[in-house]
Amino acid sequence: MTTMIDPTDGVAPETGATPPPRSGRLSMWRLLLRDRMATVALVVLVLIVLSTVGGSLILGDKSNDQDLARGAIAPFSLDHGWLYVLGSDKLGRSMIARMVVGGRTTLAVAVPAVLISLVIGSLIGMWAGYHRGWRETVAMRVADVIMSFPSLLMAVVVLYVFSPSASMIVVVLAITRIPIYLRTARAESAELQSRTFVDAARTFGTRPTAIIRRHVFPIVLPTLLTVATLDFCYVMLAESSLSFLGIGIQPPGVSWGLMVSQGRQYLQTAWWLSFFPGLAIVVTAVCSTLLASWVRIATDPSQRWRLTVPRKAAARRRRQAPIVEGEVS
Amino acid sequence: MTATSLDLDGATRPRGDVALDVENLSVDIRTPFGTVRAVDSVSFTARRGETVALLGESGCGKSLTATSIVGLVDPVVDIADGAIRLDGEDLIGMSPKRRRAAAGPELAIVFQDALTALNPVYTVGTQLAEPFRIHRGLSRKEARAEAIRLMERVGIPEPESRVDSYPHQFSGGMRQRLLIAIAVALSPAVLLADEPTTALDVTVQAQIMKLLRDLREERDMAVVLITHDLALVAEQADRVVVMYAGNVVESGPVDAVFSTPKHPYTKGLLESVPVAAERGADLKSIGGAPPELSAIPSACVYQDRCPLVRDICRTDRPPLREVAEDHAAACHFSEEVSR
Amino acid sequence: MLYFLRRRSLTSLLPLLFVLVGVFVLARLTGDPTSLYLPESATAEQRRAFAASHGFDDPVWKQLLHYLQGIPHLDFGTSLRTGQTAASMALRAFPNTLQLAFATMLISVVVAVVLGSWAAYRPNSLADRISSLLSMTAGSVPDFWFAIMGVWIFAVILGVLPTSGTDNGLLSWVLPVVTLCVRPIGVLTQVVRGAMVSALSAPYVRLARSKGATDVRLVTHHALRNAAAPALTVAGDLAVGLINGAVVVETIFGWPGIGKLMIDSILQRDFAVLQACVLLTALSIFVLNILIDLGYALLDARVRETVKA
Numbered sequence: 001m002t003t004m005i006d007p008t009d010g011v012a013p014e015t016g017a018t019p020p021p022r023s024g025r026l027s028m029w030r031l032l033l034r035d036r037m038a039t040v041a042l043v044v045l046v047l048i049v050l051s052t053v054g055g056s057l058i059l060g061d062k063s064n065d066q067d068l069a070r071g072a073i074a075p076f077s078l079d080h081g082w083l084y085v086l087g088s089d090k091l092g093r094s095m096i097a098r099m100v101v102g103g104r105t106t107l108a109v110a111v112p113a114v115l116i117s118l119v120i121g122s123l124i125g126m127w128a129g130y131h132r133g134w135r136e137t138v139a140m141r142v143a144d145v146i147m148s149f150p151s152l153l154m155a156v157v158v159l160y161v162f163s164p165s166a167s168m169i170v171v172v173l174a175i176t177r178i179p180i181y182l183r184t185a186r187a188e189s190a191e192l193q194s195r196t197f198v199d200a201a202r203t204f205g206t207r208p209t210a211i212i213r214r215h216v217f218p219i220v221l222p223t224l225l226t227v228a229t230l231d232f233c234y235v236m237l238a239e240s241s242l243s244f245l246g247i248g249i250q251p252p253g254v255s256w257g258l259m260v261s262q263g264r265q266y267l268q269t270a271w272w273l274s275f276f277p278g279l280a281i282v283v284t285a286v287c288s289t290l291l292a293s294w295v296r297i298a299t300d301p302s303q304r305w306r307l308t309v310p311r312k313a314a315a316r317r318r319r320q321a322p323i324v325e326g327e328v329s
Numbered sequence: 330m331t332a333t334s335l336d337l338d339g340a341t342r343p344r345g346d347v348a349l350d351v352e353n354l355s356v357d358i359r360t361p362f363g364t365v366r367a368v369d370s371v372s373f374t375a376r377r378g379e380t381v382a383l384l385g386e387s388g389c390g391k392s393l394t395a396t397s398i399v400g401l402v403d404p405v406v407d408i409a410d411g412a413i414r415l416d417g418e419d420l421i422g423m424s425p426k427r428r429r430a431a432a433g434p435e436l437a438i439v440f441q442d443a444l445t446a447l448n449p450v451y452t453v454g455t456q457l458a459e460p461f462r463i464h465r466g467l468s469r470k471e472a473r474a475e476a477i478r479l480m481e482r483v484g485i486p487e488p489e490s491r492v493d494s495y496p497h498q499f500s501g502g503m504r505q506r507l508l509i510a511i512a513v514a515l516s517p518a519v520l521l522a523d524e525p526t527t528a529l530d531v532t533v534q535a536q537i538m539k540l541l542r543d544l545r546e547e548r549d550m551a552v553v554l555i556t557h558d559l560a561l562v563a564e565q566a567d568r569v570v571v572m573y574a575g576n577v578v579e580s581g582p583v584d585a586v587f588s589t590p591k592h593p594y595t596k597g598l599l600e601s602v603p604v605a606a607e608r609g610a611d612l613k614s615i616g617g618a619p620p621e622l623s624a625i626p627s628a629c630v631y632q633d634r635c636p637l638v639r640d641i642c643r644t645d646r647p648p649l650r651e652v653a654e655d656h657a658a659a660c661h662f663s664e665e666v667s668r
Numbered sequence: 669m670l671y672f673l674r675r676r677s678l679t680s681l682l683p684l685l686f687v688l689v690g691v692f693v694l695a696r697l698t699g700d701p702t703s704l705y706l707p708e709s710a711t712a713e714q715r716r717a718f719a720a721s722h723g724f725d726d727p728v729w730k731q732l733l734h735y736l737q738g739i740p741h742l743d744f745g746t747s748l749r750t751g752q753t754a755a756s757m758a759l760r761a762f763p764n765t766l767q768l769a770f771a772t773m774l775i776s777v778v779v780a781v782v783l784g785s786w787a788a789y790r791p792n793s794l795a796d797r798i799s800s801l802l803s804m805t806a807g808s809v810p811d812f813w814f815a816i817m818g819v820w821i822f823a824v825i826l827g828v829l830p831t832s833g834t835d836n837g838l839l840s841w842v843l844p845v846v847t848l849c850v851r852p853i854g855v856l857t858q859v860v861r862g863a864m865v866s867a868l869s870a871p872y873v874r875l876a877r878s879k880g881a882t883d884v885r886l887v888t889h890h891a892l893r894n895a896a897a898p899a900l901t902v903a904g905d906l907a908v909g910l911i912n913g914a915v916v917v918e919t920i921f922g923w924p925g926i927g928k929l930m931i932d933s934i935l936q937r938d939f940a941v942l943q944a945c946v947l948l949t950a951l952s953i954f955v956l957n958i959l960i961d962l963g964y965a966l967l968d969a970r971v972r973e974t975v976k977a
Contacts, residue, residue, distance in 0.1 A: 145686060156934045157694045230807070237810050241916055244812045245931065260813050264920075267820050274820070278813030285808035401874050432880035440871055448872040450893045450968050460879045495969040511879065 031298055038294035041287040048284055052103035059097040066091040075272045087272045089263070095276060102254040102277060105166060106284075109255070110236040113170045117177035118228045124178075125185025126212050126220060130193045136186065143179035155247050164250050169242065173235050184227055188220045222299030229292035233285045240281055256281050345377030346416075348518040348551035349398070354411035356390070356397050358622070365622040366409070367393050369575045372649075375519060375551035380542070382554045382566035382583070384598075386619060390575040395521045395555050399438045400428060416518055433460045437512035439541075441524040443504035447496035453480075453507050454492035460514040475514070483510040483540060502533035509540060516548040523555045538565055559602055563587060571595050574619055574630040577649055581656030591658035593635050593666050629661070637662050676958060684950050691946050692732050692939075700724060701937035705748055722748065735943070744947070745940030749933075754944035757929065762948055764834070765918070765925035769910035771845050776852035777903060783853075784860025785887055785895075788868055799857045806854020815847040815920045832922035844921045848914055852906045859902045863895035870894070896967050904960040908953050 033039055075087035075095065086095035128139035154176065158168050192198060192215070201211050240257025242248030249255040251262075256277040263273025356368035368390040375381040383391040396402050398413050400420065413420040415435055420428065440446040448456060457479055458472035467475065473492065480488035483506040496504060505525060512520055522541060526534040542565065545552050554566055562569050562583060569586050571579040571594065579592040590596040597615040617634040626632055629642040641661055649659040660666065702715050702724065710718075719725045723734060738744065744755045783802075786795035822829040822843065829843055830836040867873065868891045876890045915927035922928075926945055933942040964971045 144683065145690075154694070157697050233807055240810050241812060244810075244916065245919065257810070257812075260810070260816060264816055267816065268824050271820055271824075274813070274816050278810060278817065281810050281813065282805075282808055285810075286804060289804055289807055399878055401877060403869075429880045429882060432878055434880075438878050440875060442871065446871040446875045448876070448890055448894070449970065452969075459876070459881070463880050463885075497970055508875075511875070 041290035044287045055100035056104040102256045105255040109239045113173040116174040121178040121181025122185040125182040126189040129186035129189030143182045147179050226296040348377050349375040350414040352412045355409040357407045357409045359405045373570045377549050380552040380566045382562040382569045385572035389572045434515040437517040438521040439512045439525045443508045452493050479510040519551045521553045579658040585656045591652045591663040592660045695939045744944045747941045754940035758944040758948045761926045761929040772848040780856035784857045787861045788864030802854040803858040806851045812916045818843045863898045867891035867894040
């Protein structure tokens with residue numbers, strides 16, 4: 001017996017203080033609502049998605065409407081109507097309209113890129129990890145090569161060889177992110193394929209694809225989803241960086257990263273041109289990071305109890321507990 | 330059942346001074362579902378030159394008692410009540426500085442798992458020298474010489490060449506010797522040994538216990554042995570404190586407690602040990618399992634597993650009371666317990 | 669040790685060659701530089717002569733072979749833009765990047781070790797809150813926006829720092845280094861904090877405490893060295909990223925480093941310079957990785973034995 005008292009095993013589960021949840025989905029919602037930060041993050045993300053997708057339907061054509069008479073209007077003033085509450089650029093284009101359309105572009109690049117790399121990477125990774133041997137070696141070497149390749153160069157090549165469109169940027173970003181999922185899925189699946197329940201399935205003559213689908217996939221999924229939520233952040237920043245460097249979204253297209261870049265030369269006279277789009281990137285990224293850390297805890301059965309601790313008790317423990325074994329007083 | 334150490338010296342040796350006096354020690358653990366009492370009003374004493382065993386199953390609170398005494402408890406653990414007196418001075422409420430000064434020269438502990446308890450990135454010489462550097466302010470060179478002397482004392486061959494080796498280069502038994510060397514470096518008044526031989530082979534176990542006993546004699550220490558091993562208690566200890574569910578259920582000299590147990594739990598434990606003379610007979614075991622810490626009965630803690638249980642056991646907690654000279658048990662019907 | 673170096677060199681050579689060939693071929697996919705360097709009015713004859721003089725009329729495999737043959741003679745081609753040798757341009761830009769990377773890593777490691785250890789030692793203290801805030805911003809704030817906002821506040825509004833360039837001594841270092849530090853500090857602090865939390869609750873720290881060691885000694889002496897290995901791994905990855913060229917930061921602050929040179933060469937189709945840059949960074953990353961491995965060995969005797977074996 002050691003003196004480490006781990007609240008996760010031994011004491012906590014047997015007390016029965018929390019009744020077993022009736023249905024998985026319902027209890028997940030309830031867990032989410034208990035974490036104020038995660039709830040706020042989710043609400044903000046949903047608002048961003050709704051306003052960019054819905055807003056660009058309404059304001060889409062306004063984003064390129066030039067009106068030199070209304071050029072460089074400072075923000076936070078309703079003198080020129082609500083369209084100009086965040087100001088306008090030198091050509092008199094409404095910042096709000098451009099933010100909304102730019103957000104849609106950014107999301108339209110980041111979401112498909114994450115989904116494509118998630119699907120391809122996890123499928124190859126689970127397959128390689130399950131079969132081990134040469135299939136694993138080949139998959140891992142390919143991942144290594146992709147990782148060590150300057151993605152900037154790849155973006156430029158695509159830009160020059162093909163037409164520089166949003167879909168091409170999606171492809172570039174998806175390819176560069178595949179190794180992340182491939183490695184995660186391979187590691188977990190390689191570990192799982194040596195477990196007894198997989199052996200058991202094998203002795204029944206279950207085919208490898210069926211074993212992967214039924215026994216490997218459900219266990220690997222939470223980890224992959226966590227990685228994907230975090231990676232959404234990364235991909236969004238990567239798209240912004242490419243657009244900022246002039247090798248991503250091209251004008252007259254709009255994206256947050258491109259807007260920051262375009263506003264840079266007017267920094268002395270119109271700071272808002274760079275400030276707001278960057279802020280939008282930060283808010284979206286912070287929210288998805290918060291949500292990712294919640295997903296990581298919520299999908300891990302050995303960590304989930306943390307979310308069920310009543311807020312007051314958690315606060316009390318936080319105040320009292322120094323991590324090092326403290327002097328007993 | 331005879332205790333070899335008692336045959337050697339136990340009954341005839343004059344009792345030393347009381348080095349450690351634990352009185353009504355109560356320890357709480359905070360969990361997400363409320364606070365539980367893991368150690369409840371535990372009292373015992375240990376004298377210089379004597380080995381006291383804390384005996385009990387996993388989770389009975391014996392290790393928590395030990396770590397509370399040396400002040401190495403986790404942040405979720407509170408000492409709720411009681412006193413721990415080391416040579417008459419209460420450790421609870423002592424300033425951190427005074428407490429650090431006592432850790433080593435007055436009070437030391439030998440951990441169970443020597444591989445994880447030794448720091449993997451430092452040579453054993455550095456780790457053995459540390460007590461001398463901290464408490465005696467010796468120079469690197471002097472402390473190193475002390476470390477070599479200590480290694481020699483605990484039986485590590487060629488200490489001069491081994492002093493610059495790393496922990497992973499030693500065998501399990503040698504690592505345990507090193508841990509003991511660190512603990513006895515400054516000849517503390519009280520040495521706690523937390524399952525010091527659990528991870529070792531039986532032959533190595535015997536050597537380690539002999540080393541501990543020799544060092545106890547040589548440095549006149551009080552040894553508190555924390556263990557679940559009845560045979561070890563019988564061979565090594567002078568006195569035994571039997572714990573169950575955070576409470577002391579019986580305490581006394583080892584030969585008295587083991588020959589005439591006065592608590593049904595002690596008796597159950599003793600009967601569950603296979604004895605060569607009774608080969609062929611059914612081995613008895615205690616039915617059920619110890620209660621969860623959050624569900625310890627407020628009356629007798631042993632009521633759910635006790636063969637003698639009656640109504641009063643479910644309403645009143647029996648106090649620990651003297652049943653013979655220096656022999657106490659916490660049972661309403663201790664007279665009925667016999668072998 | 670020698671065996672270790674030889675093995676490392678061999679296993680690194682193949683990926684290096686692969687990347688070099690890939691860059692070579694991909695770069696040529698971006699198009700013929702002829703039209704970029706000759707005026708619109710150039711005749712077909714002039715264009716052919718330009719292409720022939722730089723070997724662009726050969727098939728790609730022949731160009732590649734010619735390039736690879738030059739490498740053993742330290743001939744990496746000449747720049748189309750400046751006419752200087754590609755190697756000299758890359759070598760001139762590289763120290764600027766290296767200095768920036770070194771300053772960034774030095775500051776990041778010091779801050780991360782202090783803040784991370786403190787946060788691990790006292791959870792929910794001020795240091796702990798700062799460290800989680802930093803790790804949150806590290807992954808969420810785009811560096812180009814951070815840099816531009818820095819320029820806006822400190823150069824445009826307050827006027828205390830230069831907007832770009834390297835001419836203002838130490839002052840011109842402030843904004844680039846601070847921008848570059850954001851991510852490494854955030855990531856490293858979190859790693860140090862995590863490693864220190866587990867090291868501080870390890871049995872060997874309990875043993876040291878039972879010897880009467882002070883809290884400061886527990887942190888600096890017993891826990892930190894054990895927590896150093898995971899931090900070293902992550903610090904290595906971050907340093908690789910910095911050496912690979914802080915493209916965005918170098919572009920914004922007009923810092924004449926390897927990242928800026930690389931993106932300029934790509935945009936100008938200056939293939940020889942691009943290849944020299946890729947080769948130089950790959951080589952220095954190889955050296956960096958060896959240094960990191962030596963660092964592991966220095967920290968832990970168990971690693972030393974496997975290196976010797």
